[in-house]
Amino acid sequence: MEGLKLSLAWILLLLAASSMAxxxxxxxxxxxxxxxxxxxxxxxxxxxxxxxxxxxxxxxxxxxxxxxxxxxxxxxxxxxxxxxxxxxxxxxxxxxxxxxxxxxxxxxxxxxxxxxxxxxxxxxxxxxxxxxxxxxxxxxxxxxxxxHSYPFPKPDKEIPILLGEWWNADVVELENIAVATGVPPNNSDAYTINGLPGDLYPCSKDRMFSLRVVKGKRYLLRIINAAMNIQMFFKIANHKLTVVTVDAVYTNPYVTDVIVIAPGQTVDAILLADQSVGSYYMAARAYNSAPAVPFPNTTTRAVLHYSGGASTSTRSRGRGRVLMPRLPSFFDTPTAHRFYSNLTSHVGARHWVPVPRHVDEEMLVTVGLGLEACTDNATCPNGPKFSASMNNHSFVLPTTLSVMQAAFYRVGRVFTADFPDQPPVKFDYTNPNITQLNPPLLFAPKKTSVKVLRFNATVEMVLQNTALVAAESHPMHLHGFNFHVLGQGFGNYDPNRDRKNLNFFDPQFRNTLAVPVGGWAVIRFTADNPGAWVMHCHIDVHLPFGLGMVFLVENGPTPSTMLPPPPPDLPQC
Incomplete structure (x- = not known):
């Protein structure tokens, strides 16, 4: 028996040494x-x-x-x-x-x-x-x-595809004006693929990302939505894509001809070069969940060339044709919802995490836009400013010390530990006429509020979209954790109706979720990481407007579950 213990100890030591090596x-x-x-x-x-x-x-x-x-x-x-x-x-x-x-x-x-x-x-x-x-x-x-290998056929090549936005302006000044006036900034002037706008924009004929492929080969496209304010549709003409990973979590393979991706999200998809030798556009355009909200209705594109095929330059000489994909309409919510709701986790893959079944904290959190009241009973010359809130708290960043420094050093008056588990007023959240009945719902107080969580507590949160100003899909990002997306749908969440359809077996497990426009999503995570973790909308203009909050996770019982002291070079305010 003693020899068996020594053997096991040696095996564990060798495994640890191998991992470190x-x-x-x-x-x-x-x-x-x-x-x-x-x-x-x-x-x-x-x-x-x-x-x-x-x-x-x-x-x-x-x-x-x-x-x-x-x-x-x-x-x-x-x-x-x-x-x-x-x-x-x-x-x-x-x-x-x-x-x-x-x-x-x-x-x-x-x-x-x-x-x-x-x-x-x-x-x-x-x-x-x-x-x-x-x-x-x-x-x-x-x-x-x-x-270790991928849980899918090994690709012949891996290519990052970063979707972005471009402004012919100073973006810092844009934000300063937006915060000062409460008016969202001007729309971007172009979308980009890997920093290039593509040939549909002025002076951009030769500013287009180009990918050369070989027929029969597999390519892993690592797609990132780095755009500031826009969800995107992405397609490649005549090609299907197989989604294998989202937000660095393996998924069950999902075959699709269109990728829908919100700001902050990532999607890894296998492209099989199985079409005739030639050239094909890959293109991206906006998915705008709120038709009343202005957006850039343009398209960025790059080109995929098969080796031996024509390049885009041959079009002007009439000897080649580049096929363009048929993109969904800008307002195609059914297509977006179909993509988002069909993603599931690869059960048993490396780093797979089962859904925790016991829940310690139950939260219903409203997310959406509102208005900011005029200060000191003054009139607003340009009308009320736009604001945003979660559970009627409109988040404000502190100015003297970071939230985590204040918590670590026990400095008061930097934040308040009063973020509520429920909205202060229950109402018909997705009814666009509700503010006519209860105007104060529009004006959430400005606060730096946190929700304190006991270490290792499991949190279930219903994220409920509101239509106080405009119903809009909000991509909610949680720092420090992934969360299981148990379900999502439209209208007001009804536990009696919707809970029986939640997925506890293989839900997607990710860090950013696009809450459906005029709808809801149920997420669950375990707070096993001490520290201050912001949860916010990844539409960038919505965070300074107030669409955020912070989870402050307490220390655990062991040194490895306690917040370490800050490094000596941590920047000072």
Whole structure:
């Protein structure tokens, strides 16, 4: 028996040594500085990382430690958020400005250090201060450890596809005006694929991403929606795609001819090059869930060439034709809902997490737009400002100290621990006429409010869209965790009707969810990661308007479940 114990100990030691040997330290330096680039017939100053748009793609394997030195040589405050990374025992590296850290000021630097564990697939990084995310972003690709394979046929090549938005304007100034006036910023001037608008825009004939493929080969497209404010439809003419991962979680293979992807989300899809040799457009355009809300009704496209096929330049000489996909209409909610609701997790795949069955915290949280009351009984010369709220709390970032620093050092008056489990008033949430009956519902108080969670508590949250100003699909992103999406639908959530249809076997498990327009979603997660974790709408203009809140997760009983002290180079306000 003693020999058996020693053998088991040696086996465990060897396994641990093997795991450590396969892990590496991956180190990068981000120089954040202004850059002048040409787009749409104009030279525009943007803020970028290492002189490129998008910024560098970071390649790691599961288990690696990523060390990124961020040197701020721009005139703006900056932070970097590693979107979807759990940040276990590296909570101070999450990156949202004034939640986990004060921003890196011009001329200053900060080193983000974290280990990537329990995740494989595509995530991304982006600025989390001001509107700088418009140009400060890039892919974060997590491959399996050495010796591990994908749970799908190995692709012949992997290609990041980053969807973005472009403004012929200073995006920081756009946000400043939007916050000051309470009016959403002007629509973007173009959509982009890998930083390029494509040939449907002015002066962009030769500014189009091009992908060359070989007939019979498989390609893993790592699709990221880095757009600021727009959900997107994405298609490739005459080709189907097989979704295999969302938000760095393996899914059951889902075959589709259209990808729908909200800001913040990632989708990995296999493209089989099985068509006739030639050229085919890949294209993306808006999915606008609220037809009354203005949006850029344009299309960005790139081109897929089969080796030996015609290039786009031959069109002008009449010797080639590039096929264009038929995209859904801008307002095609049925297609969007079909895609979002048909995704399921690959049960038993590496890092699969079963749904926790016991629930400790039950929450019903309304999300939507409202108005901000005029201050000091004054009249608003341009009318009331737009605002946004969750459970009638319109979130405001603190200004003197980050939420997590205030919690760690027990500094008072930075936040209030009063975020409610239920909306203060129950009403017909998706009735667009309800404000005529109860006008005060429009005006949520401005607060920096958090919800305190006991360590390891399981939270079930019903996210309920409202129609107080306009019903709109809100992509809700939770930092520090993935959550199971148990169900989603339209209208007001009715537990008597809807609960029996929830999926407890193989629901999608992700970090960003597009709550259906005029509808609801039920999510569940376990709060096993101490720290301050913001949950917010990833339509970028909605966060400064107030569509956010913070979960403050208490320490656990062991050193490995307690919030570590901040690193010595943590930026100061």
């Amino acid at each position: 396969s892990a590496a330290i991956v180190e990068h330096t981000f120089h954040v500085k202004n850059l002048t680039v040409s787009r749409l017939c104009k030279r525009q100053v943007i803020t970028a990382v290492n002189g490129s748009l998008p910024g560098p793609t970071l390649l790691v394997r599961e288990g690696d430690t990523l060390v990124v030195h961020v040197v701020n040589q721009s005139p703006h405050n900056i932070t970097i958020h590693w979107h979807g990374i759990f940040q276990r025992m590296s909570q101070w590296s999450d990156g949202p400005s004034m939640i986990t850290q004060c921003p890196i000021q011009p001329g200053q630097k900060y080193t983000y250090r974290f280990t990537v564990t329990g995740q494989e697939g595509t995530l991304w990084w982006h600025a989390h201060a001001s509107f700088l995310r418009a140009t400060v972003y890039g892919a974060l690709v997590i491959r399996p450890r050495d010796g």
